[in-house]
Amino acid sequence: MNKRLFALLSVLVLASLMLAACGGAAAPAATEAPAATEAPAATEAPAATEAPAPAFECTDAIGCVTIAPDEPVHIAYWGVLSGADGSLGEDSKRGVELAIDDMGGKFQGHDILLTTEDAGCTPEGGATAATKLATDTSIVGLIGSSCSDETVGGIATITNAGLTTISPSNTRPVLTDPNRGPDYAGYLRTAHSDAFQGKAVAEFAFNSLKVTKAATLHDGSTYAQALQQVFVDEFIKLGGTIVAQEAVAKDATDMKPVLTTIAAAGPEFLYYPVFVAVGGYVTAQVRDVAGLENVYIAGSDGIFTADLLKAGGANTKGMYLSSPDFSAFTGDYAGLIAKHTAKYGGSTLSTFHAHAYDATNLMFAALEKVAVVEADGTIYVGRQALRDAIYATKDFSGVTGNLSCSPSGDCGAPVIAMYEIVNSDPASWNPADVANPNPKKIWP
């Protein structure tokens, strides 16, 4: 019995080795024999060492990715690609694609393969996407996620799989906190932290609109919860009063009761830094509630998209949104927009395409530094080496600014501006337009 099992195993090992040899370059037949005597579990390792002459020795602490001469360099984008918040992720994905196009779709003569994983803007979706990504050993690096919730759900899996992800649009402060813990070792971002965004909104409301009584509403997502809290703290510091801090569930549709409760507290400024699903319903219903007909309404980068105009309707006119300040970008943003228009037509979908473009370029710049290229075109990438190289980024000249990554993963150049929606027609959405921008930058 045992003998037969052993025989079966060794036949299987032999077969798998032969397959591996056929898949790679023509390996000398002699290497098969010694490999077959190895333990069955080690099939992967001998396959890797089969490459010709000066064998690459992987000394990386968390392993290496091997890209055979005819294989593509595989990177993956994960984020929200469906549902009401889909534009946020789609917009970033376009930034990644534009960056790849700029490299001619090639890295060191290999095609660049981009795959995507929908994470649905929830912690559970992030965990599922991360698990799928972690099992694919051909992936070199990740761009994503879109929503901070997705990162909270998936980052431990990604870090432990030896992957590194750069998020173009997560803004929750704690993700790059110096005390964020070892699970976050594989996490960096080119997006700004909301510590800056919440402060900017508070200053705008207090100093520019001259309001003293504000209310906030969030949807329970880690992004919205943290951002409105930053706003609250900063607004109080400036001398204002917070009259109400409310929250709804993420799938809520009837906002009138909660808005009535907010109205009872008598705010002059209502801040709801949520995503499109809740943001659309709040905007569409806010003017129907007695007492809120004339309050200032404001949101943030999570709803900086034409979809808000679709979902929110006529009430979006005059609404304020905070976003990275496009006019403060030091790189060639106009050039990026031109490429975007040429490839996709129409306006940008959301606010983080430039950050995604930078994140991708930053990833490949680091890859350039650490990739070991053999004479036959095989590429070896040490996973820890790649991670270290990304963290070591200094004065990388991107579209959004000169990027340097901090030890806690912040690579972004945070300059926030306030924009006002001047037209509620979704077709008019074009923040990058020079003559007639909508939304239009009004502060600072």
Next chain:
Amino acid sequence: MRTSFGERLLDLAVSGFLWGFRILIVLIVVIGTFLTLRAGKYTGEQWIDFIVFGISQGSIYALIALGYTMVYGILRMINFAHGEIFMSGAFGGYFIATWLTGIGFMDKYPTLGLIAAMLFGMLVSTLIAVLVERIAYRPLRGAPRLVPLISAIGASFFLQYTFRGFFGPGVYAYPTMKALDGEWMFFGVGVLKVQIIVAAAAFVMMAILYFIVMFTKTGKAMRAVSEDKDVAALMGIDVNRIIVSTFALGAAMAGAAGVLYALIYRQVNFFTGFTPGIKAFTAAVLGGIGNIPGAMVGGLVLGIVESVGPALFLDSVGIPRPYQLKDAIAYIMLVMILLFRPSGILGERISKKA
């Protein structure tokens, strides 16, 4: 002897816990209500607003719940695809409403336009429901009860992702209608027009349904089939035809609800039906599943409690962000009602049918 003592102890503990739970919830409700009313944070007008919001939301739940309850009454099965039927109605109405707004008809004849949108939404829902019944349920008529239930869940996913395939994952915004903007005054209290119109339309639909079920031949046949399928067949009733018309009638109500829902919330996407579907099912159980007036009452009660509950019960007992607990309030109320009245508010006697 010992086991029986142990069992009795367990029984005592369980019923003790249940009574404790009942008392706790009732205490929270009473104390919360008292404190909130004493604090005087809300004006009388705002309370009326809460109730009006609840009634319009609740009347939509009621319309959807009717479909659940009628199908359950006749087949003893839960049609989990009903939320998607509702969504398809909202989509159908969307295309007509957009088209009519585009050609300027909606601004000239808002009443006719709205009726057209509703009729088309009902037509789309009815067609889909009849197809679903024919393809996914009828072949399983004799199967154990779990089988059509699973088939229904499958149909629900199938419809969702078919709509996603056709119309994409994005949101469709209903056109805004001038006729629906603004308020009407009642005794000095302004109430939003759209809320009144939605609630009124829903009540008219429910009245029509009640009339059909109680006073027409088909309605009589439906009641007969729900009493006893076999005897009804012996009396010369075409059971299959009656089951199809039950599905069609329930779906027409859901389609109308879909359009009304979209008039209030102004957006539709392929996932729109999920949450209202679950809520309406809750409403049907709350009112006593299988009972038509029960579904109406259950829907209204659920809508009003969801709207009033967070402010009335939780605002003053020190629970932060009470609106996040809106769904919890709805489901705890369901548990409470089932604890006190296991067959629902207007539930039938359970012994009636084996």
